[in-house]
Amino acid sequence: MTSFDLSAIDTPALVLDEARMRANIRRLAEKLAPLDVVPRPHLKTAKSVEVARQLLAGGNGPATVSTLREAEYFAAAGVRDILYAVGIAPGKLARVKALRDAGCDLAIVLDSAEQARAVADAAAHMRDTFPTLIEIDCDGHRSGLRPDDPRLVEVGRILHDGGVELRGVMTHAGDSYGAVGDEALAAFAEQERMAVVNAARMLRDAGLPCPVVSVGSSPTAHFARNLDGVTEVRAGVYVFFDLVMAGIGVCELDDIAISVLATVIGHQRDKGRVIVDAGWMALSRDRGTASQRVDQGYGVVCDEAGSPLPDLLVTGANQEHGIVELRPGSGAPLPELPVGTRLRILPNHACATAAQFDEYHVLSADRPGEVLRWERMRGW
């Protein structure tokens, strides 16, 4: 294993293991290749041009974003085929239009007649076709029309007749994050597939176009056995992975590509506690593993080289203090960790933890021992 000298990095800091990231990207690409779908990776996890260059087909191929600021940032970097995968508010169409005028094929998402009418009005007014996907609810998780909802055809017709490009349907199996194991995840993937395939059929049976049939979540993308009728797959968190993904069996701990570098700043030895300078401001407040079989607290503690320390977790977090203790019930010894010791903490949720930082310290895959800096964007 290549060793990297992190001693010059002020803590807390976000560390990205590029070799692990590449392996994660390659794994899903190889998984999806025989399934005849276009990958449209979600950039909301990484929010980085350098990551996008490695994640997207050809470096700037189809992408998904969660905010218009992301769309603007990646379009400026040359990404020209973007799906903004959060339901559109009509007041945001002026920014959509500006990006489209600048040459980005930006598509939007909606799930109501109310929105469809507003987009059709804007299409006429702004002289744009505003390519639109109708969001389908495959699992009751969040937004979307159920695939058998008759309003689906109504919405499609309002768009199509109103001069909007009805590009297709999309869904996100958000509840798949609550599934565990191969069979449960494969079943979720099939449920997700059936929802959009049925929705697409309903639109086509009504004489409406539906060229794109889009699914996407990291768990279902990795466990889908059949994607017949699906044209593209969106997934995001897999680029880094995290403890939640490990907890449901999508990855192993040593696939997790990001961690928070922290320094020991104190002890409460009588309580078996070590205090580090990574609190919730660095780790985020995400407690996604709290509802899983194994609760990982605010993160799994590794040594500076990235190897997990037996049973050591961040069990509590104040703004700039993390409290490190042994996992409840552990028989492992509490290691000596003098003040100044560097540690690395694996995150519950890569999207949330990475969002607390403005840059990555990258353990280069190509230049042994070299630590690069890549910027992250944020905002809306």
Add this chain to the structure above:
Amino acid sequence: MTSFDLSAIDTPALVLDEARMRANIRRLAEKLAPLDVVPRPHLKTAKSVEVARQLLAGGNGPATVSTLREAEYFAAAGVRDILYAVGIAPGKLARVKALRDAGCDLAIVLDSAEQARAVADAAAHMRDTFPTLIEIDCDGHRSGLRPDDPRLVEVGRILHDGGVELRGVMTHAGDSYGAVGDEALAAFAEQERMAVVNAARMLRDAGLPCPVVSVGSSPTAHFARNLDGVTEVRAGVYVFFDLVMAGIGVCELDDIAISVLATVIGHQRDKGRVIVDAGWMALSRDRGTASQRVDQGYGVVCDEAGSPLPDLLVTGANQEHGIVELRPGSGAPLPELPVGTRLRILPNHACATAAQFDEYHVLSADRPGEVLRWERMRGW
């Protein structure tokens, strides 16, 4: 009430009601004035020079920070008396020294002989006195030495004999956030006071200096009845307040000065759900009210003018989606909130929610109807 036109602000956005902020600042200043203590407000909540100008005595008086980046940012803006209130890692002393050389009286905090020796070594090596406060543990919450711990004198002596300026003792009653009501909070304030007063006495009895006796938490600052022996009070979140503070009785809902402006982007009417474009990326993952008597979900929903809507909460949050529902058990009707409706969401935890944004949209107290922009800093 002055009305403000927020329609030009893209959502989600962080709104700051300057009049409420001023009232919050004034209230604590008036509370502390007769208690003969120096206020040393904590800037970790606001992270804004414009807020600091109103919060600090004379605009740049004594301040507390939670990161060295904050110290650098506020020192550059003219704040010259700063306590960095997180236990020091020796590797950070070079940055402390640079700030001190630039004219900022920056003091540090520690709680072990190990740190004291490292600071004494650095003091000799870097030719600085590194003013240091010993952290006292008043409630078992986090860091610090118990006030009756004999190591307190040992640490003090290592510092004093090692050429370090032993400036005093400090504590933070973090567990006061779990107390509720006047009596419980007053008792916490007294416990906090006694801890540092006793610690100061132990140092002085050993012939060591202890000019500063510092306490601080927003709950205890507001409910302390007697601060005899205390020289300064640090408090932070009170500048904005939040739902956690309201839940323990330190403020009312209409004292909360920040909110997240959001737009309705969809509905699941059969489930009684409204979807907004403020998810956890805007609201943070903080669920501080989950353990309180009244769980406020991810925040209390207000209309665009800031008036709470009866029983409407953000009950769930994905990255860029907030799910708004009636409070469990509510008999209130779900209001019609068409797509495009603007709402404002009061946060559980002001520090965490504000940290998700790079700027405030400020409802000016001095210029009726005018919305200003103030930047926020972040990072370490």
